[in-house]
Amino acid sequence: MNYTYRIYPNAAQQIELLEWLETCRGVYNYALRELKDWIASRKCSVDRCSLEKEYIIPADEPFPSYHRQQNNLPKAKKQLPHLGQVHSQVLQTTIRRLHDTWEAFQKRGHGFPRFKKFGQFKSFVFPQFKQNPLNGFTIKLPKIGDVPIKLHRPIPDGFKVKQVRVLSRVRGTQWYVVVTIELDISVPDAPVHGRAIGIDLGLERFLTASDGSFQERPKFFKSMQSKLKLLQRRGARKQKGSKNWEKAQREVARMHHRIANRRRDFHLKTAHKLCDQAQTIFAEDLNVKGLTRGMLGKDCLDAAFGQFLSLAEWVCWKRGVYFAKINPNGTSQTCPNCLATVSKGLEVREHHCLECGYRTHRDHAAAEMVLYRGLENVVAQGLWGKETACQVGLSGVYDLDKWRGAGMLALRG
Known part of the structure; x- marks a missing residue:
């Protein structure tokens, strides 16, 4: 540690x-x-060398x-x-x-x-x-x-x-x-226990939980971008290698350091807040590098989803909270109530299922789907609760159907 x-x-x-x-x-x-x-x-070939x-x-x-x-x-x-x-x-x-x-x-x-x-x-x-x-x-x-x-x-x-x-x-x-x-001790991994939630990460809202709570996204870099641009412009006007140039570069480095510290502090506080709400947390296994290559790359880098997931996993381990990542494919295109496919573009911010009529915020529906997949995985692996050989079957169908009928209603209520 x-x-x-x-x-x-x-x-x-x-x-x-x-x-x-x-x-x-x-x-x-x-x-x-x-x-x-x-x-x-x-690297030289056996019969000839480079010219x-x-x-x-x-x-x-x-x-x-x-x-x-x-x-x-x-x-x-x-x-x-x-x-x-x-x-x-x-x-x-x-x-x-x-x-x-x-x-x-x-x-x-x-x-x-x-x-x-x-x-x-x-x-x-x-x-x-x-x-x-x-x-x-x-x-x-x-x-x-x-x-x-x-x-x-x-x-x-x-x-x-x-x-x-x-x-x-x-x-x-x-x-x-x-x-x-x-310290010469062995710390066991936290089991699946207590209240479970799923979280969805995004740019409109930094984090949305399956229980309906959400966290707004602070724009750390964009809020300081104008001041950072001014400091960089001052440094560019100095003669490179001079003492004034070195002072200007230190100011720029200090600003970047401050932005990184604020972002890390926000991530740690958010992770601890999640651990206060639940004892089992499921999150999407995002392709962080792929997100930074699109037109919203600067916003994704400013949010630093990869750093948050790493810190959240560490905080959960330290506090004895079970943390797992699940497949993120189609979480925002699937209805968590009836599992029907609801196709919608990125500009559509509301989830409305035509099959069952379930209506909620897009990110909230994705978080509920993350929770569904997470519990489905742990039930299939026999990790849910304090199970015995008779309590959890090989397929886990009974426990999963029981959760579908009662767990989702409890979460919405």
Whole structure:
């Protein structure tokens, strides 16, 4: 479990932290260069070489794995003394970070690791601590010293600090630490229990629940867009690389940071509000990337549905609420009362079924359909309530029909 805190290093510590980030960036890029050169040397055909250039590395040269590059760090420190100023385990985790990216690339088949430009490397990790580094109002970082910290919430009893990640935000003017804590216990997944609701996400209303409640969508980016445009225009008029240009870029970065914080705060409060209303929550498994490619891409990015679903799942796990995603196809085109198909365009905001006469808001009908599919899945899997072998059949038809007749009427009432 991770806790994020704000830290306030002094001027000398900030300079040292920025130097550490640049050193880690150099180590990352050098290790990536070795990796790419070894791969490029294996691309040459057996009977011919390229006319322009070719990477010549001996055939018996082993692959630059994590352990091989990690063992070369002590040799590099003798040639480059400035590497010794950085904690040794911080450099090792930098190499580990590269190879984690490389292994993820091999699994998904795309997204080859890239070189980090100046200012793009924004964090490093202290992987372990012998003692608790938190001491009231300060945190003790190896080779950095005691740094003031805003400990807005204490570490729970019994937990130990496993690692600390130092983050640089707003172009190196704001610093945070992500403290990873652990406790040797197993937390079981929350079962399906209590009151169940389905939620539908949209742009007219950010969230509509199956019980009829809804949450309006705050326009975080659009409300600040005019001011952000003014700050960006001021930065564009400055000479690139000058001190005034750097000050203008910090103002722009601070504005983006403020927008992101407001959005995240809204998502967390909304997720906690949902957990207060129900103990079982079903949501649509949206194709977030597909939504951002349409004409409403800016609005979808401003709403950040993907971030909300991730935070909602984490909040539900923390509070013991069951959370599941269901197939979103056709939820707004199906009547939740009689399951008839009701085709309607995006401009139609009211659901009116000609088969049964059920009329409600479009998003409310979709949320009810999300709840229907979610309960249908858990009943089919035998997860509903405290079931026994005799209580829930293999098909779950009896329980599903019982819910169709009584559950939907209770939700509407």
